Amino acid sequence: xxxxxxxxxxSIDLEPFYQALEDDPKLLEEAIEILxxxxxxxxKSIKKLxxxxxxxxxxxxxxxxxxxxxxxxxxxxPSCCSGH
Numbered sequence: 001x002x003x004x005x006x007x008x009x010x011s012i013d014l015e016p017f018y019q020a021l022e023d024d025p026k027l028l029e030e031a032i033e034i035l036x037x038x039x040x041x042x043x044k045s046i047k048k049l050x051x052x053x054x055x056x057x058x059x060x061x062x063x064x065x066x067x068x069x070x071x072x073x074x075x076x077x078p079s080c081c082s083g084h
Contacts, residue, residue, distance in 0.1 A: 035049075
């Protein structure tokens with residue numbers, strides 16, 4: 001969901017929160033970890049989040065796909081060659 005759409009649905013001004021996330025990468029990382037922790041307990045939310053990432057965050061989706069492919073490629077190699 002895009003920031004503007006989310007703000008229109010709520011009367012609370014979240015702009016300072018968004019600005020803080022943009023200004024502090026560590027804060028953003030912590031917020032994402034909390035979000036993933038919350039979503040992890042709700043299977044329907046996992047699918048919704050995945051669809052949002054695929055639709056609205058193409059760069060993130062491509063990065064996840066590349067990491068997934070990289071992990072699959074490592075799984076096909078003998079343990080002597082996988083870098084371990």
